[in-house]
Amino acid sequence: MPEITLIEGIRQAMDEELARDERVFIVGEDVGRRGGVFRATQGLYEKYGPERVIDSPLAELSIVGVGIGAALYGMRPICEIQFADFIHPAFNQIVNEAAKMCYRSNGEWTAPMVIRAPYGGGIGGGLYHSQSVEAFFAHVPGLKVVVPSNPYDAKGLLKAAVRDPNPVLYLEPKKGYRLIRGAVPEDEEVLVPIGKARVSREGRDLSLFAYGMMHHYSLQAAQQVAAEGIEVEVVDLRTLNPLDRETVLGSVRKTGKALIVYEDNLTGGYGAEIAALLAEQAFTDLDAPVRRLAGPDVPAVPYSRPLQDWFMPNAEKIAAAIRELDAY
Amino acid sequence: MTTKVIMPRLGESVVEGTVTKWLKREGEQVEEFEPLLEINTDKVDTEVPSPAAGTLLKVYVGEGQTVQAGTLLAVIGEPGEEIPEAPEVAGATMPVSAPAAVEATPVSSVAPSPPRPGRQADLGFISPVVARIAAEHKVDLTQVRGTGRGGRITKKDMLAYLESRPAGPAPAAPAWEQPGSGELFRPSEEVFGGARPPASQPEAEARALPGTVQPLDVVRRSIAEHMVRSKRISPHVSTIMEADMSRVMAHRRNHKEDFAHEGINLTYTPYFVAAAAEALRAVPMANSSWSDEGIVLHGAVNVGVAVSLGERGLIVPVIKEADQMSLRGLARAVQDLSTRARSGQLSPAEVQGGTFTITNHGVGGSLFATPIINQPQCAILGVGKIQKRVVVIESSEGDGGTQDLIAIRPMVYLTLTFDHRILDGAVADQFLGLVVMRLESWA
Numbered sequence: 001m002p003e004i005t006l007i008e009g010i011r012q013a014m015d016e017e018l019a020r021d022e023r024v025f026i027v028g029e030d031v032g033r034r035g036g037v038f039r040a041t042q043g044l045y046e047k048y049g050p051e052r053v054i055d056s057p058l059a060e061l062s063i064v065g066v067g068i069g070a071a072l073y074g075m076r077p078i079c080e081i082q083f084a085d086f087i088h089p090a091f092n093q094i095v096n097e098a099a100k101m102c103y104r105s106n107g108e109w110t111a112p113m114v115i116r117a118p119y120g121g122g123i124g125g126g127l128y129h130s131q132s133v134e135a136f137f138a139h140v141p142g143l144k145v146v147v148p149s150n151p152y153d154a155k156g157l158l159k160a161a162v163r164d165p166n167p168v169l170y171l172e173p174k175k176g177y178r179l180i181r182g183a184v185p186e187d188e189e190v191l192v193p194i195g196k197a198r199v200s201r202e203g204r205d206l207s208l209f210a211y212g213m214m215h216h217y218s219l220q221a222a223q224q225v226a227a228e229g230i231e232v233e234v235v236d237l238r239t240l241n242p243l244d245r246e247t248v249l250g251s252v253r254k255t256g257k258a259l260i261v262y263e264d265n266l267t268g269g270y271g272a273e274i275a276a277l278l279a280e281q282a283f284t285d286l287d288a289p290v291r292r293l294a295g296p297d298v299p300a301v302p303y304s305r306p307l308q309d310w311f312m313p314n315a316e317k318i319a320a321a322i323r324e325l326d327a328y
Numbered sequence: 329m330t331t332k333v334i335m336p337r338l339g340e341s342v343v344e345g346t347v348t349k350w351l352k353r354e355g356e357q358v359e360e361f362e363p364l365l366e367i368n369t370d371k372v373d374t375e376v377p378s379p380a381a382g383t384l385l386k387v388y389v390g391e392g393q394t395v396q397a398g399t400l401l402a403v404i405g406e407p408g409e410e411i412p413e414a415p416e417v418a419g420a421t422m423p424v425s426a427p428a429a430v431e432a433t434p435v436s437s438v439a440p441s442p443p444r445p446g447r448q449a450d451l452g453f454i455s456p457v458v459a460r461i462a463a464e465h466k467v468d469l470t471q472v473r474g475t476g477r478g479g480r481i482t483k484k485d486m487l488a489y490l491e492s493r494p495a496g497p498a499p500a501a502p503a504w505e506q507p508g509s510g511e512l513f514r515p516s517e518e519v520f521g522g523a524r525p526p527a528s529q530p531e532a533e534a535r536a537l538p539g540t541v542q543p544l545d546v547v548r549r550s551i552a553e554h555m556v557r558s559k560r561i562s563p564h565v566s567t568i569m570e571a572d573m574s575r576v577m578a579h580r581r582n583h584k585e586d587f588a589h590e591g592i593n594l595t596y597t598p599y600f601v602a603a604a605a606e607a608l609r610a611v612p613m614a615n616s617s618w619s620d621e622g623i624v625l626h627g628a629v630n631v632g633v634a635v636s637l638g639e640r641g642l643i644v645p646v647i648k649e650a651d652q653m654s655l656r657g658l659a660r661a662v663q664d665l666s667t668r669a670r671s672g673q674l675s676p677a678e679v680q681g682g683t684f685t686i687t688n689h690g691v692g693g694s695l696f697a698t699p700i701i702n703q704p705q706c707a708i709l710g711v712g713k714i715q716k717r718v719v720v721i722e723s724s725e726g727d728g729g730t731q732d733l734i735a736i737r738p739m740v741y742l743t744l745t746f747d748h749r750i751l752d753g754a755v756a757d758q759f760l761g762l763v764v765m766r767l768e769s770w771a
Contacts, residue, residue, distance in 0.1 A: 256457045256483040284460040287483035328477050 001185050007177035009151035009184055010040050010116075013158035014078060016189075018048050021076060024162060025052040027063055028080025028116075037082055038118060038177055064090035064115060068098050071113040076162055084119035084171065085131040098167040099142035114161045118174035120213050120263055121295075122312045126303030132264035132295070137169050138240040138273070144168040144194055145240040149215035151182040153238055156192030164194060173212035180216055197244035199251065203231035205326050206257035206288075209248065209274050211237040214261045214313060221318035230326045240270055248274060249282050256287030259325050261313055266294040288328040293321045330405030331380035332412075335389070337397035338369050338676045345369040346394040346546055347401065352384045358404060365401070369546065372679060373672035380404050386411045394546060452480040461486045467493075471541055492536065547641035558703045562618070562747040566698040569760050573714050573738040575770040587659060597633060598658035599767065600686055600711055605629050605651040607762035608684055614759040615683050617704040618749050632682035632702060633662060635669040636691075643669045644702060646682040686711060696741035706750045709763070710743035740767075 004012070017024045026041055032055035035042035045053040056063045060081055067077035081087045087094075094115065101111040121130030138145045146161060146168060148154035154172070161168035173180075184190060200215070201222050210218040215236045222232040233251050237243070252258050258278055260271035275290045293313050295301070301311050335345055349366040352358050364378040382404040389401045403411045451469050454462075458481050462469055472489045474481040544552075576599045587594040608615040608629045617624045629651040632644040645665035650658060668674050685702040690713035699710045717739045722730040744760040751759075 256455075284456045287455045287457045328480070328482075 001183040003181050003183050004151045005178045006148070006151045006154045006173070006180045006182075007038060007040055009148070009154035009182075010158055010172060011042060011044070012184070013155040013162070013190075014041065015044060015047070017076075017078075017159055017162045018044065018052060021162075022052075023074060024076040024078065025054065025070070026078045026080065027054040027056050027066060029056055029058055029063070029082045031055060031080050036080065038174065040080070040116075040172075040177075060086050060088075060090040061093055064093040064098065067113045067115070068093060068101070068111050071098075071111040071167075072101070072109060076112055078114045078116060078162065081115060081117040083125075083129050083131075083174075084117040084133045085128045087115075087117050087133055090115075091136070094137065094143065094167070094169070095140050099140045101142075102166055103142055110165050111167045112165045114158070114164075114168050114170050116158075116170045116172060118172045118177075120173050120175055121301035121308065122175045122213065122263075122314075124303070124305065124308065125301070127300040130301035130308075132262070132269075134171055134240055134262075135264055135268060135270045138270055140241075142166065143241065145171065146194055146238060147171045147173065147211040147240060148192075148238065149173065149176070149210075149212055149236050150180055152184050152190060153192050153198075153236075155184055156190040157194065157238065159189070160191050160194050163191075168194065171212065173216075176213050176216055192238070195239045195242045195244060197238055197247040198236045199233060199247065200236045201232065201234040203233035204255060205231045205233075206259060206322065207233045207235060207248075207251040207255045208259045208261065208318075208322065209235050209237060209251075209271070210261040211240065211270075212263075214263055214318075217313065217315045218261055218318055220315040221322060224315065224319045225322050225326070228323070230322060232322055237274075243273070243277070245277060245281070248277060252278055252282045253285045256285055257325050257328070258286075258290045259293060259318075259321055260290070261293045261318055261321075263295050263313055265297050266292060267297050269294050288325055291321060291325050293318060330385065330403050330409050330411060331382065332400055333364065333376070333379060333402040333404060335367070335395050335397050335399040335401055336376065338367075338372065338374060344394055344396045344546065347389050347391055348373065349391055350387060351375075352378075354384055354387050355407075356384050358382065358384055368672070369676070372674045372676050374675065376401075378404060383407050385409065452476075452478055454481065455483070457483045458486050461490070465490055468541075468543070545640075547637075547643075551641055554703065555700050558700050561703065562701050563749060564698070564701060564745055565748045565753070565756070566743050566745045567753065567756050567760055568696055568741055568743045569757075569764050570739050570741050571764040571767045572719070573740050573767060576767055577714075577738050579770050587656070590656075590660075592656070592659050592663055594659050595662065596711075596714065597662045597686070597688060598655055599770065600688070600709070600763075601631050601633065601647060601650050601658050601662065602653075602655055603763045603766035604684060604686055604709055605631055605653075606766055607759050609651045610762055611755065611759040613751060613755055614707050614746070616706045616750055617683075618706070618747060623750055626683040628681075628683065630681050630683045632679075632685040632705075633665065634685060634687040635666045637670060643674070643679060644682060644685055645669050645674055645678050646680065648681065685709070690714065690740065696743050698743060699745050701745060701747055705747075707744055707746035707756070707759070709760075710745065712741040712743070714738050714740045 014026060026044065030037055031041045032045040032050060032053050035045065041053060063079045063081065067079040070077045098111040098113065101109050119132050123130065134145055134147065137143055144164065144166065146157045148157050158170055161170050201219060208218050208222065218234050222234050225232060233255055235247060235251050260274045262269050262271045264270065271292045271294055275292060278286065278290050295311050302308050337343065338345065345367045347365060348368045351363050351365055358364055358378045358381065360381040361377045363375045365376050367374060367376055383406060385403045385405050387402045389395050389399065400412065452474060461467065467486065467489065469481060472481050472485055475485055476482040576596065580594055584594045612625045615626050615629055628649050630646050630648050631650040632646045634642055634644050636642055647658065647661045653661065665678065682702065682705060684705055685708045687699050687708060688711045689697045690711050693713050695712045697710050699708045701708050716736055719735055719737050719739060721733050721735045723733045725731050742760060742763060744756055746756045
């Protein structure tokens with residue numbers, strides 16, 4: 001089984017879906033001739049032509065709006081937002097139109113579309129190229145939100161998202177694009193169901209919940225502390241909405257302790273939802289306070305390298321939080 | 329208006345009590361001052377009269393449950409009146425006049441007092457999962473060794489305990505001692521303030537051995553505390569003498585019947601009390617207590633007599649001003665106090681105020697023993713078994729000389745265990761010598 005990068009998993013997923021279903025098309029800034037600023041669509045313009053890999057104007061509102069219209073016409077658009085930081089102009093289209101389509105038409109109409117958006121910091125991107133936007137969107141019923149953490153899930157989740165009858169926001173941990181590698185089978189179809197978390201490492205001492213790049217660091221931290229005798233159960237959430245509550249609760253019922261790691265600002269971040277769920281439904285299973293490790297509450301990921309390092313959770317910070325919680 | 333029935337504080341050191349029996353059921357009418365319930369402290373059993381007339385609306389503390397003084401036991405009022413929802417566990421420092429049994433307070437005028445840490449505080453923070461496991465498996469948390477931060481009992485400690493503990497659930501803790509709503513929602517500084525010291529090594533080792541855990545009742549716990557405390561404060565020294573009991577036995581033989589006519593069973597104990605009381609009068613230093621300001625010489629000679637309650641432990645009723653009493657008076661007092669001690673009918677006052685204690689370990693066949701001082705007293709007299717022994721005595725000859733003779737005499741060993749801070753050997757021996765002399769010269 002060949003090892004590929006996370007972004008290659010994304011590229012393969014789009015390639016396969018474009019080939020499988022002619023209703024599938026890609027629209028976004030520089031996705032065509034240039035192959036995307038991160039090269040996620042490299043070679044697809046050449047392979048499928050300008051009508052299926054469409055370069056859009058610099059207008060996120062219209063990228064999503066066009067996607068919604070096409071979806072209502074029976075197409076399967078994949079809209080690329082170049083950086084999640086720029087998704088906000090499309091907020092109205094995503095939240096007010098795409099997410100509500102099925103509900104407001106009583107199921108007669110749906111908007112089967114994928115909105116891809118690279119997110120997250122740690123890449124020296126500063127204020128406008130480092131944001132995490134999942135909390136805004138995971139709040140919205142009718143919109144599925146998925147975040148892969150490895151090439152296999154990246155491929156399988158994107159293919160599942162393309163086939164989903166409703167809108168899916170597909171957030172890509174861009175720092176991991178080429179950093180995270182993994183084996184993905186070539187000769188079989190890779191599909192990862194939306195709404196299912198994965199226990200990526202079993203352990204008895206505490207449960208660690210993470211997604212995207214933070215899941216990658218969490219595995220590293222778990223490895224570090226395993227040498228000290230602390231067995232961390234790592235859960236890759238993969239889908240933020242709908243959340244796989246069963247897996248989350250099941251893990252904490254086993255370990256009694258929960259650490260949630262996310263790089264978004266702490267307050268109102270997605271981890272708060274996990275913490276609330278545990279407080280409500282696993283209270284009598286808790287042996288320690290639920291702990292969140294997240295980015296600090298400052299307006300943006302700083303550009304300065306030392307300040308960026310201060311902002312971003314990493315394996316060392318996670319390991320320290322694990323040790324503290326384990327000792328409680 | 330409702331009236332609260334509060335666990336009274338029945339003595340200086342008595343901070344908790346056990347409800348042994350409710351004499352009224354919920355919904356029953358009760359008159360003011362009518363006996364409402366019976367309680368038991370580490371010293372005595374007593375009846376609590378109702379503080380008001382009305383209907384017993386709610387009982388919060390069931391029979392057999394032990395709570396701190398000041399705890400709400402029940403509420404009396406008119407049917408339909410609003411009653412407090414949960415028991416209010418108040419700290420031992422709550423001012424409740426002793427021995428007045430009940431503090432009657434209209435509910436409406438009581439300012440809400442912050443909940444105080446109960447016993448659970450000694451265990452450190454109890455997490456929700458530990459609380460649940462404890463409730464489900466009826467675990468007495470005081471038996472679980474905590475390995476978490478500050479000695480906190482963790483989930484793993486609970487699981488390890490469940491795995492290691494012998495089959496059969498421990499007795500269920502009373503509801504308010506289970507870490508339920510009340511304890512968990514205390515202010516966090518209280519919760520985290522009382523970190524639990526790690527259990528001592530021998531305790532932990534003992535618990536690791538197979539067997540069952542006999543739960544501690546109030547009396548056992550109280551005895552244990554007193555014994556450890558006494559050994560810690562006072563440097564104990566024991567001195568032993570023997571006394572020839574021939575004259576006492578003769579006296580008893582001659583007066584037993586007379587006493588019996590008065591309903592008094594004449595035992596040896598009053599003789600020892602009388603001898604000790606006289607010696608205490610003669611040697612005031614033996615009738616004293618240590619204090620940092622100086623040695624407190626007690627004005628009265630109040631002699632406590634240890635009464636065994638079998639498996640239920642030991643109690644020491646006090647004969648007040650024993651030096652002022654005749655043998656008849658002492659015999660009557662000994663009989664009365666020991667009888668009521670065994671039936672649990674002593675009042676708190678009757679077990680307090682002792683200045684000296686006599687323990688008759690000889691009843692079990694013990695020849696001599698080294699008892700532990702009953703704090704804050706200076707000394708304790710241990711009386712062994714009276715045994716016929718061969719002794720050498722001196723007989724007076726007609727010419728004024730003496731002759732050694734071998735005789736069979738009823739002998740008893742007397743141990744005086746004393747606080748060496750107060751008494752030195754010479755004074756202790758002087759005291760014990762006086763006791764022996766009094767017994768041997770009884771007339």
